[in-house]
Amino acid sequence: MEVDTAAAAAAGVPSRAERKALEKAKIVQRENERNAFKMRGPGKGVSSVKAVTGNEWFRQVARIMKKAEGARTAEESRALLRHRDAVEELRRRQVRSAVLKRKQEEVCDDSEVLRTKVAQLAEAVKQAQHLVVYTGAGISTAASIPDYRGPNGVWTQLQKGQAVCSSDLGKAEPTVTHMCIKMLHKENLVKHVVSQNCDGLHLRSGLPRHALSELHGNMFIEVCTSCTPAREYVRMFDVTERTSLHRHGTGRRCSHCAGDLRDTIVHFGERGTLEQPLNWRGASEAAERADVILCLGSSLKVLKKYACLWCMNRPAKRRPKLYIVNLQWTPKDDLATLKINGKCDDVMNLLMEDLDIQVPLYNKAEDPIFSLATPLRLEEEHSHSRSLIAPPAGQEDCSPDTQGLATDEPVQGGWFGRGYSKGRKKKKAP
Ligand SMILES: [Zn+2]
Numbered sequence: 001m002e003v004d005t006a007a008a009a010a011a012g013v014p015s016r017a018e019r020k021a022l023e024k025a026k027i028v029q030r031e032n033e034r035n036a037f038k039m040r041g042p043g044k045g046v047s048s049v050k051a052v053t054g055n056e057w058f059r060q061v062a063r064i065m066k067k068a069e070g071a072r073t074a075e076e077s078r079a080l081l082r083h084r085d086a087v088e089e090l091r092r093r094q095v096r097s098a099v100l101k102r103k104q105e106e107v108c109d110d111s112e113v114l115r116t117k118v119a120q121l122a123e124a125v126k127q128a129q130h131l132v133v134y135t136g137a138g139i140s141t142a143a144s145i146p147d148y149r150g151p152n153g154v155w156t157q158l159q160k161g162q163a164v165c166s167s168d169l170g171k172a173e174p175t176v177t178h179m180c181i182k183m184l185h186k187e188n189l190v191k192h193v194v195s196q197n198c199d200g201l202h203l204r205s206g207l208p209r210h211a212l213s214e215l216h217g218n219m220f221i222e223v224c225t226s227c228t229p230a231r232e233y234v235r236m237f238d239v240t241e242r243t244s245l246h247r248h249g250t251g252r253r254c255s256h257c258a259g260d261l262r263d264t265i266v267h268f269g270e271r272g273t274l275e276q277p278l279n280w281r282g283a284s285e286a287a288e289r290a291d292v293i294l295c296l297g298s299s300l301k302v303l304k305k306y307a308c309l310w311c312m313n314r315p316a317k318r319r320p321k322l323y324i325v326n327l328q329w330t331p332k333d334d335l336a337t338l339k340i341n342g343k344c345d346d347v348m349n350l351l352m353e354d355l356d357i358q359v360p361l362y363n364k365a366e367d368p369i370f371s372l373a374t375p376l377r378l379e380e381e382h383s384h385s386r387s388l389i390a391p392p393a394g395q396e397d398c399s400p401d402t403q404g405l406a407t408d409e410p411v412q413g414g415w416f417g418r419g420y421s422k423g424r425k426k427k428k429a430p
Contacts, residue, residue: 061086106327107341117340118347121294121323122354124337125189128292133181134309135195135202138297138326139344143172143201171387174205174362177296180348182207183360190294192286196303198265204367209276213283215306217264220369221277222250226259232276234372237386239263245270252376252383268302284308290320297344300330364392 014022061083064076072080080087109117125131174182182205184190194213195202200220202212222239224231231254239250240263248262266272272280287293287309295303303309310332311319322336325347333339340347352359369389376383 062090103329109341114342118350120338122351124292130191130289131292132286132290133190133193134295136298139177140199142175142345174201176345177348178205179360179362180352185211194283204369213279214277216266218277221264222261224254224259224261226257233374236373236389237384241386252380293320293322295324300332304331
């Protein structure tokens, strides 16, 4: 974000390029150390543990270390003493992998702890002057949308080289958490919602658009950027089936200027420039005014990079208080006033109870998408194969007739498929 770069430069924070160079230097140094270590070989006196070279003697030390201290022979214990540097390197590795493992684990507070923590959160919500909510994939898992970095998340699966499949995303509906957030906004307790989800569920919960920043786009919205201002087309189906990293054309055209329509998704490595639905202005203004930030179901690994969301240019004491609800570790945990290890829906149910506000149920007949949507023109009816959001009972006949096209095949393309698996390259600004 340009806002970030300017703010970062002003605050004397190293630029992205500088940070990358530093990281790379560290990796190269570690690699060199490791190689030098292998080259040095077993050193003096190892003959008693069988003469070996390179990796193998390193493995021998590792093998000895795996044994309980009492189970080691005198000879093995002496070998460990002789190869202190190997022992230390192995210990460092053990610590590193233990930390990594712990960060990926999902932790749940027991019900007593959860209640106490939520009571604290409720107090903060009541006291807050300007509460802003940040949401991630964890709030949509109950709507059968895959989360991102959880054990079965999209990112985790792609890292393991597994294909990502999911039931049809158009069938997902706003969760308890979405509905609670909408209600808290209605009660004027939440001022703004910043989401990294593309599933459009905040919008469908009835949260007004001016109170929402969908930083990574909305899978139901395609836009014409040839029109000024950009013209939006809300659809009742996932518009991203043909799009991916750096390929945003949806294949349909603007009904006003015939320009190519594009999706609004921001893939990894891309810079989101669309004013809507990203609404960066709304997000940064909200963060600027926030005294409390509530993060729900996000690993924060991506959000943390958007410096303007965290007021990092201020001294720590004057930054907004952070409340984090997530099952896994997040990089902001140490800075948080309170970390709640729980499922978002559970926490929100308890929170609403404490605030004495009824949890509203999602009612399809009130889903704004049906009034926002632009029907496809006759010649466009076969321009997609994704299923339509089923209209509420009794209104079946008001939708364009493409229902028959819907298939139940696994969804592989679009905003959570190809694009995410590829994107590491950063697109240079022209
Ligand atoms: Zn146009």
